[in-house]
Structures are given as structure tokens and as C-alpha cells.
Amino acid sequence: MSTASFPPGTAPIKTEFLLSNTLREIPDDDAAEGSTGHANGRNSNFSGEGGSTGPQRGKLSKEDRKAKRGANKGRRFQKVRDDFELCWKIASGKDCEFGAECRNTHDIDAYLSQKARDIHFPSTSELLDSPPFVKPRPDAEMIDAQSPSLDFNTICPVYAVRGECKHGLKCRFLGAHVRKGEDGRSWEMIKDEEKIAQSATTEPELNFIDAVTLKQLRTKKYPHPITDAYLKELQSQPAEKNVKDNDGLDGIDGNTPDTLPNSEKNDIAQVKDNDAPNNETSHPDTPDVPLRPEEKRLNWSGKTYLAPLTTVGNLPFRRLCVDYGADITCGEMGLANSFLNGSKEEWSLVRRHPSEKTFGIQVAGSKPSLLVPTAEILAKEFTGTVDFVDLNCGCPIDLVYRQGSGSALLDAAGKLGKIIVGMNKALGEIPLTVKLRTGVKDGRNNAHKLMPRLACEWNVSALTLHGRTRQQRYSKLADWDYIKECIEAVRAKEEELNLSPIPIFGGGDAFSSEDYWEKVTLSGADGVMVGRGALIKPWIFTEIKEHREWDISSRERLDLIRKYAEYGLNHFGTDTPGVNTTRRYLCEALSFQYRYVPIGLLEVLPGRLNDRPPAFRGRDELETLLASGNSQDWVKISEMFLGPAPEGWTFTPKHKSNAYGSEESQG
Template structure:
């Protein structure tokens, strides 16, 4: 057995290049995009990765080391377009209603003459076995029976036919497969399209919020009564302090009675009761009438920023993910009609249970966002739950009072959950928490026991708990013992009040089937939410479902990458812009997947997510390429399926060390 430093992945001796572990990935600064240097041991200038140069082993300068560490902030990705563009309607074979007044080109022949050659989407077998096929496949046409990008499609020959109509070259037309098109309308069409008209109403603040308005009035009235009561208490204390006689019996009785009502029924609890106010548009749904989430034993892909887009979620579903949740969206951006924010709620039909995650700091933004989601997406069955982010640790979110800042604001959180429950109807509200904000001050247990149902609870449908504080970020292992303590506390309250059990998912460091099932058995959770584990190895869901550790081959991994490219093209588009958006997000995914150490190379199973990889060689050249931490190699992998990257395309990795070339 190899003698490796503690915390190093136990790679077998025959695959080791060096026992020195690489720098750990910076999951704090770059959300796991990787902080490792080249496994070859040298950078572009021939300097040793540990900070020493050439034969003389001179120490790398402090400025040089600093320049190669940390996060590439303010990354910008320019859109890549055709040099000679064309009207989208003409490209799709339709008639442009603007005619000669259209600002885009309508002349098809010059556009096609200037257009780059078609791309191909080769199979993995063709790539690796050296076989070639002249057949061009358009993923959009394959899935939908027609390509909405028409003549702009970079895989155009897959759905183009030439008809001889007397002229020299004949005329070109786009192929439509009616049978496949009809089937795709049911099985492949994305849902939750929130149109431009709705976005405009939101931007101009003309969108109606009857449920929210009524709820905010209730909050204001409750706050006003509480302020009046506090003022009366203060007056009575001043009267007594000045030695004046107590108020007459009727007045004292009235005041004490009012205080007693406030003590017995707080403003938050009062809002749980059904209201008969004529201003409320509908009778609010009680917690017992909410749709129950039967999630015990199901696999759950965590909401993930940047990489957790629809194509990646589809990939995870193909590997066995049961529950998926969209990327975190900001409530304020939803309410301002942001096109980018509303694109986050899109759902593919393959996502069997799908939710939307929102971040906000107060009921005044969270409740109206929930109302829009219910009205625009709930009626078409596009949303199964809405999750409140109470765990995001980044400063940009925390300093606005959102994310993990809500852990220290239980009153605001409770009011937001209650109001969202009213606005969402039967759609449940779920929450994702961290254990607390600061080390040594865990607060999740109190929040969780208040959050579950009952007349005095907030009425959440599911709780997921990440076993770290905001302050810890990823610097320590997840505290699963505390997760169990929280689960036990919730179950005790449910038993005392005869409440239906709410599913509870743990989160943190799960990287194998063995760890998953051990956590469920030892800590009493209903399941484990997969975050970083799914980013590094999306096939973790297959491992969990089949209760095995999968020594996935490099060919099988490349097949998953090809799937992700296909899913990206069908979502982002098969035109020049869509191809390069797909390339960008494919590279983002590879910035996590390169961190996977094949378990066939390990002496001890299962692999651990926080083990640092030593420099190793794979079992074949493809395995070496997939393990490269160099962002240029990620672009190279993307070119296998998306064609050569244009000169205008530049992928800037999240972490600076991934920007340097590998040597040797």
C-alpha cells in the first residue's frame, strides 16, 4: 500500500506520478470549480506546481503565487454570433411580418454562402474507434421533429432538403417529421415559459397581487396592534413608577385582556387561522390541505448555481435523480421581470418532481414572488414545490438579509413561509438550511421544530439541512451528528402533536452509495441531497439506486459528456450563439468533473469527496484527458461534439490555477 500524506486519495502505486497531493479545490471561493494545479507538476513556464522553479528550485515569488491563486472574479462571456446574420423568421422558413422594414437581413443565399461548414455530433464509438460517418445529426431535430433554428442551425444538413423546381440549384426547404413532432409535444417540450407580457407587467409594477396585498395588510395590522400594546405596557410602567394610582378597574381589565390576547396569539400565529375578511380574494388553504411530499427514499439533486441548469438536471435524471430543483433565483429579480431570472424556472418533462428555489430577505418580496409562480406556472403543473434558500453563504446574498442571514431572523422567515403557503395554494413550501451562521452557535434545531406543520407551526413541506455553518463554508466536514439531533427534535414534536411527518434531507460530503445509505440508516434522514458529489460524478444517482460503487470507464464518462452537450443544444439552441452557450456550460461542468479520481485506481473504497488527489496517470489517454485541471483541455473536450471553438470564444475558469497550461 502506498504511503500517502493524510487526506490524500489512496491511489494505487502503479498509477502514482507523485505522492505529493495537489492544492485542494477552492469550494469556498469558486463553488468547487477547482483550485488544483496540473497533475503533470509543471505550469506553462516550466515551474513546479508547488512553487519551485527548475533545477535550482528557487522559491516562486509571492506576487506570482498570489496571481495564480483565488478566484477569477467578474467573469464575462461574450455571445458569439454569425458574421452575417439573418432574420430569425426567414431562417425558420416563415414570413417576417416586418418585411422590408425588418432590421435583419432577409437574403438567404448570401447568408448560407458565408455560413461556416456544418458541425457534426459524432458518437463516442466514432470518436474513439476512428470510424467516420458522413451522417449529420441535429439534436434539436432528433428530439422535436423540427429544428426551430432552421437555416441558422449549425447542423443544418440533418434537416435540409433540396427540391428541383426548374432553377439551376433548385430550392431549399426545411424538413419536418410530423410524427416525432407530435410525440415531442408531450414528452420533450419544456414548460414554465413566463412570457414577455408578464415580465413587462412586473417591470412596470402593474402585475396584480391580491393575495400578497391582503397578507401584507394583515401583517401591518398585527404590527400596529403589537405596537399599541407595547406602548400601553410602557405607559402603565411609567404610571406605577411615578407612584400614581393604578387605572380604574375597567381600563386595567381592558388593557390586561388585550395583553393576554397578544400573548396567547402572536401576530404570526394569528395569520395561521382561516380569515373571513371580505378583502381576501380566496379562502386560504390550511396546512392539512397542502399537497403532501412523499419523498422518503428518493434521490434529490441540490439546487446548484451556474452548473445546475436544465441540461445538467436532465443528465442527472438520466442517471436516476428523482427530485430536481432549479438554480437559486432572487425574489427581487423575479419581481422586476428579469428575463434571465425567469429562465431559471424552466422544466423538462423528464424531471419527475421539480421545484424552484428563491432567495429573499422579507415577506414583502418572497410572498409576491410565490404568488406569481403559482399563477404563471402552478396551473400547468410546472412546479411541485417552492424552496426558500436559507443557506447561501456568499456575501452578496448574506449582506442583503437573504440566504443564511435568515437563520438569524426567524420572525421574518416564519412570516414569509406562512404568506407563501397562502399564495401558493396546494403547492408546498420547502426550506434549505445550514446549521447556523457562526461556529458554535447552531440554530437550525429551533428553526426546524417551529417550521413543521400544526396550528402554531409555519407549515413547511420538507426541510433539507446542510451540516455546516455559514462561517465554516467547506473548511470542515459536515456535522451529521447535529443533523441527527435536529431530526430527532422534529420527530419528537410531530409525535407530541400528532403531526404528519415532514421529509428531512441531510446534505454534506456524500460521495458514494455506501455513504448515502449509511447516512439514512444512522442519522434518521429520509434521504441525502447530493450537491458537490453530483457535480463531480453525476452518476452518483445510479450508484445510490443500485447500491454499488460504479467503476465507470472513461468511455462511459465521455458518453455522459456527449449527452450533456446534446441536452445543452436542445435547450440553448443549435445556432452559433446556442452552440457556444452550450460550450460554456459544458466547460463549467467539466470544471467539476475533472476532480473525479476513478475508483479503479484506488486502494481503499469508497472515495472521499474531500480527499486531495495526488498526481496520477489514468488507465488510458482519455482518462488522463478527463482528469486534466487545465481549462484549455475542457475546451478541447467540448470540441469533440461542438466543433472547433471560434476565436472569439474564451472560457475563463472560476479558479485562476485552472488557467495555466499543463506540461509533460
């Protein structure tokens, strides 16, 4: 059996590794991009539940909408807590002000007697490429016969790097940092003062927003004077200019409301009504502004850029990519409306780890009155800890698009200009960048007209162009010839106006060092924003920087997974909810990483992103396991680092075609 007999687009796997002529299911990357959510859920309008997770093929009937409602219930991840809850203040060695009226127990011995046994977190040296894949350990010495949950030999990933663990007695690696007190009855938390001092500048996450600020946002009392002045300036413009601009619908690609489908006409009309003061016509075109100041220029030449990725692009994953060579990182897309409403979950998206050298926050919204105040708040709260803010003009998700956000802004140039000018004012010294697609619909690309205005008229500091339309999603290869055309249009305008060039990154289908550098050379881009390629093989940034294809071993890949688990525990916590939140996101990561076909198995290099592999085995048992598309195997891999999954806990992947066995009934 040879891959020569398979259809085009089949991964060329060497004959000795083939198991059958059955091709794997095609992962649904549209579904993956079309679902959002965080550990504790998110605004239901954007959760993917009851909504279209792939490209919208047409208006759904009432029956179809009813049938789809709740289709992703299997992805409602609930927090898993201890069966017997200890008061968190008592667990941290503090006094509880509620005393006997506290709803959780204060009985430490009773809690420890019922607490699940400590988890063993393996070191790199304990990993194996054959079952059980982690060296078995003899039963650890117990600290106290009355507390069998404690394992004196375990290692707490948080304590190991920070010298203390904030979860105290609730930590699932408790034996690493607790000892009996001198009285033989109480418990004392161990602290390593040297590590605490060392980690003070290398470990604490940045960009926290406090409860007082959240309350101000929720009660609409947060001051934003720059926004107020700018919106007043827009309202004072002569109304007769509004007809001429028409939010860019007449000027960029020939679209007018009469040529659009009824659903899109309604969306645009609603956006205009929301934007217009006193329900009058829309704002006039953007006012003149000075050229962008030199201090807002970005020097990204030669740097690698990890794309902002919904759900899977969380802080632990970004840390992992930084370890493997990512220079520029950006948080998950946040919704301006949710930021302004003081959503705790939305504000968690702006967290930054100190290892992220160049970090940005991505926002999405539909109008100046949402995006400009969001920019002003970001600048006031995080100047010095955010390197740029990115405006999303490319998100294809139906529910985002229908509200006039994401890729909908590509067909509203006038409004987009107002948004960008206002955001630039509000951000002050923080650069503003824009991520966009080639256009909304196939055959109607307009990025080549829009990008010169973004760079030279509205003073954006960097641009990223994904080489597909909204309609294409991931159904076709990215159009790098068109990306080249758009870059040339920007460079010609910059030269005409004697402006220094801004960084322009392309995006789409980069999956190897050869891919990356070929695309940079052919397009003239400053780099390639890497998304799916990094999800499948986070070490791609090492390949890019070293100009090589890395035949990474199975043990090296398992150590990468171990590192992700470590970063997850440091971010989400080492208590029971934190462990299982880490488990959920680790399984999300594995739902992409299993798609990697080791290059040592290929007849032709490099591997290509969209090739479908036949069923194959790896060079050892671990490599075979890591290639499994069975989500139950991903849970088993998580148990190597996070202990047994709670009874009844299952993982439903975003790519539903990858669900097997009992998972199928949940989809």
C-alpha cells in the first residue's frame, strides 16, 4: 500500500507506517473558530450555543433554529469542586470573619481526611516513550496517618517556581508545601523566601483590573473624557456630509444597501441607527488628524507573531509558544461591549505573563461609542504593560458579523475611519494595529483599497491581512498573490506621501519554516502571523527562526504537554477547580496537536497544513498515542500530569468530527 494510490491532498506517509487506506475525518476549523468561551462561560450571544458555528449558508428556518438550539451543550464545562469544601480563608491561614456561620467547613482535619489524594506532577526525566509513559512511583510516605491524602514526595508546580502557593490547604499538590506544626496538631505552610524574591519580577501576571474599577464600569461611572470630547466632535459635524460617506458602502467595493441581501441591509441599518446621534443619519467622515507620531512606530522586522486565537490562545498556550520562539503575542479577542459592562471574564483576557516580550490586546466592536471608550480604559489602566491594541476587522463568526463587528467593518470604511481615529486619540502612546481579511464575499475583495487608507490616512501602526474572505472561512487556501497586491498598494501610498513604512504581516496556511519564508519572500510581508500552524505544532517558531524542519521526538512532545500543564496550573490554580480548568484547556490544545504528522514518517517534506493523513502508526507507542483523534485518549494524556479526571468528566472537542464513542451522543 502506497500513498501514491490516495487522492490529491493526502499526506505522503511512508508505506511502513500505514495502517489502512482510510483517510482521517477533516477537522472542522470553521466550527473551532465559530465557538467562543472561557472557563466560566461568556456572554451567551457569543458562546456558539444555539448559533451557527460554521459559515452561514442562508437564513435558518424556525425549525432549523430549534433543532440547533443547545447543540453545543456538551461544551458547557462546569467547575469541578471538592466534595467537602474548606473555607478558603482558613485554607490560606487567615481568620474567617463569618466564624461558625461560614457556609464552608473550618475543620481542617476533617477536610484533609476526605480530600482527594495529592497529584504527582512528573519531571522531564520521568517521561517515557512506552507505556505507562510516566515512570511509576512507589507509594509515597504519608505525613500523617489521619491525612492519607498527603504525599510528602509530590511537587507543586506553583510552589516550585514561586516559593509559596496561594491555594494553601486546598492545593492538590499540598504535600510539597505543608508540615505539621510544633504542637503536632496544626498545619503550617512552607515558604521559600529566596524563591519568592526571585519570582517577584519573573512570575506574577500583569494587567489585573481591580474590583473598584469593575464596579465603576458596571455602574457606568468610569470617566472617559477623551471619548466624550471625540464623540461630541463627531456629532457637531455638518449633517449633509453624512449622505456622501454612507459609512463607506458606496466607495470601497461598489456595494450599496440596495445590492445587499435583506439580512445584511437590516444589520447595516441597525448599526447606523445605533451610531447616529438622536437617530439622525450616521456620523460624517473622519476628521483630519496629524501624522502618526514617531513614538507609536513599531519595529517588528524579523519577529515571529502568534495570532490571537479564541479560547485556545490563552495565557498558558502563549507562554508555551514564547518558549519555542514566538516574539509577538496577542490576547484572545475581547468584546468592547463586555469590557464596558465590567465583565470579569472578558477582562481576564488581557492578562499578560512577563515572558511575553511584545504583547497586545485585541478588541472587537461595531461603533465609535463602544470602541473608543474601551481604548481609553485600556490606556488608562495598562499603559506600560500593553505594547499595542489590535482592532479585529476579520472575525467571520456570524453573531459577531451580524452586530456590525469583525469583518463587517470591511464594508463600512467611513465608520471604520471614525473608530480608528478615535481609538488612536484615546490610546495615547499605545500603538493601534488592525487585523483584517481580504473582503467579506468571494470575488469582492476590497483590502487593497482599504489598507492604504488604514496606514496613511488613519495612521494605524501595523496591519495583518488574513488571505481569505469572510465567506471562505477555511474552505480554500489563503490568497498570497492578493496579499502581495495589498502590501504593494500600501507601500506605494507610503512612498507617495513620504511616510515611513509600517509593519505588514500576512496570514494563512503557514505550517513549516519553508512555508513561512517562501510566503515572506513572495509577498514582501514583514512576517507571517501564525495561527493554526502554532496550534498543531507550537514548536513552529523554533523552525522558523532556525530555518529548519524539526523532526521532534515523541518524548519532546510529551514534555511540551507537561510544560503546558505546568503553565495552566500556575495560571488557573492548583486547587480542584484550577486543576480541572487546566485539564479542559489542555484537552483543547491536544484536539489540535494530534493532527501533527511527524516529518520522519513523510516521504516528502515539509508537511502541509491541509493534507489529510491515512490511518498510521508512529515510530513508538507514544508517537502513536499522540496521533490519536479519540478525545478519550486526550483525557488519558491529561491524567499523566493532572491526576485522574473526576468521575463522569468528559471532553467534547470544538471540532465535532473528532468526537468518538460516548462523545458522539453529546454533540
